[in-house]
Amino acid sequence: MNVLERIEEKLMILADAAKYDVSCSSSGSKRKNTGGIGDASSSGICHTYTEDGRCVSLLKILLTNHCIYDCAFCVSRKSNDVKRAAFTVEEVVDLTMNFYRRNYIEGLFLSSGIFKNADFTMERLLRIVKKLRLEERYNGYIHLKTIPGASEELIQEAGLYVDRMSINLEMPTEAGLKLVAPEKDHDSVRKPLQFVNTKIQTFQNEKKLIKHTPTFVPAGQSTQMVIGATPENDWEIMSVADEFYKKYQLKRVYYSGYIPINNDNTALPQIGSRPPLIRENRLYQTDWLLRFYNFSLNEILNPAFTQLDLDIDPKLGWALRNLHLFPVDINTADYQTIIRVPGIGRGSAMKIVSARKYGSLREYQLKKMGIAYNRAKHFITCADTVAPLGFKYAPQLKNIILQTGNSKYKQEIAENQLKLF
Known part of the structure; x- marks a missing residue:
């Protein structure tokens, strides 16, 4: 197998593994073209529409699908018998630049399984975005998934080069997460969200005083929850989302209907091959009402009314x-x-x-x-x-x-x- 065939195989494996992450957030970035390649200020999201009606796309890949964790709901869990692959830093940079020059993409969505440890993985993600910005002079949109447990120094430096950062909450509650991913906890998600949110505000305040203050995660943060894999009701799910919007000023919370990929685990519901799309849609509609229609959560869901009606919005x-x-x-x-x-x-x-x-x-x-x-x-x-x-x-x-x-x-x-x- 020659080098080109190997790259194509890696791309097929790692793009397929990335499809389960739905948080390809729209830009909202103000990173202008300063003489390099690309412009993030008008980019959008993967296979969807921007506010001005354009349909645009991102190169959506994992750096690797190797992972030290064994989360029952994840296709890349270490116990799963799937074909493994990993890009080098240079390969991701070359793919991004070549695809952009051919007008295949308008930006990069980069995530990764965790191999060795969080800092080892985050350091490689940082090298990719630095190389794109500083060496290739790439000004297009970059959405980077933060690695839970990575050091604040690495996260802060990465924030100077990307447009949006996100980190997946996975399950809506700590109890639900422990059922399917006992090695993980919500604290490893909350800490980086709070850290980045604080830094965003700090840089914005400095910008008012110092004109040439660099941008820091200009398109904000987002997170994702898997819905239906654990027994949380709609009120519990939206309570977490409402808290995260208020506490960390998130741009979006994404709700991903559980797709059964591990039929051997008794902790996971066996719901057939189709995710709960109607429930997922109702949660998005509720999210919209909270953010844009000035509804409070208790008006829509509360301890006396914990489940949304699937028949009506x-x-x-x-x-x-x-x-x-x-x-x-x-x-x-x-x-x-x-x-x-x-x-x-x-x-x-x-x-x-x-x-x-x-x-x-x-x-x-x-x-x-x-x-x-x-x-x-x-x-x-x-x-x-x-x-x-x-x-x-x-x-x-x-x-x-x-x-x-x-x-x-x-x-x-x-x-x-x-x-x-």
Whole structure:
């Protein structure tokens, strides 16, 4: 086997091993081109869309799939009988530059199994990103997975060369993690997240005083949780996510539906070959409500309501449990109230608030604004509403909504799933 064939084999093995990590976060970076190659300020995420609508991609690979840990849910666990491979530092740099020059990619997503120890692995990841930035003058997007347990000195230096860093929480709770990965703990994730968050704030404050302060992880941090491998309920999962957003100012928390890859381990559920995608989607929708719709977690999930309804989205579920707040007068309610109406998103709410300055809004005008009117009509009144539809028993109203808009509703769910990933 010649050198090129060997590189191709490594790429096939290590790109396939990397596919289980869904946290290919969008850029958000401000790293401009300063005479080198590439520009991270407009890059996006792997096989998805940026805010300006472009579909872009990253080279998504592991440095190696060798690992000293034996996590039951991981395909790269040391006891798994899979083909192993490892790139050299130079091979990753050459692949990235060659793929970028050919316009195959817009950036690099680099993770790794842990071989020897955390610092040994992190030091090689650091060498890759330094070589790209300093020797190849590469200014494109780099997302680096932090190695749990690596020294703060290595993490801090890496943060000067990458756009985004992330570290996987793996399981939502410590108890769940101990069931499937007894060698790991959440403290090894929390510490680097806190360290990087503190450093980001420090560098941002220094930038206000010293113009030429270097950028440090300009696109922030993210993390990922595996959903369905351990018995946590939705409230426990979202409580952890909510805490991490507030405590570490994360850009994203990713929820990865458990894919059975170890049928020999009795601690893992045997759920067939398909991950729990509907539940995964509901968690993403809840996450969206917390971050962009000003919902508090206790409004959507709490100790008395621990599981999301898989039949309907969480905003509709909240509305059905709070029918006393409806109907909302679309011509007088403020923006924050309108975005809580099922079927009305932030963009539509802004159109409503803007348009009603020129006169009272009627049904036909709302339909033209692109809201999901078959859902929203049960929770609103407008200028030509004769009799409000809102005051019904929640189970009855749920059935009406599902029956009258079932096909369209399913289509919207499918479209939302595509947008999320």
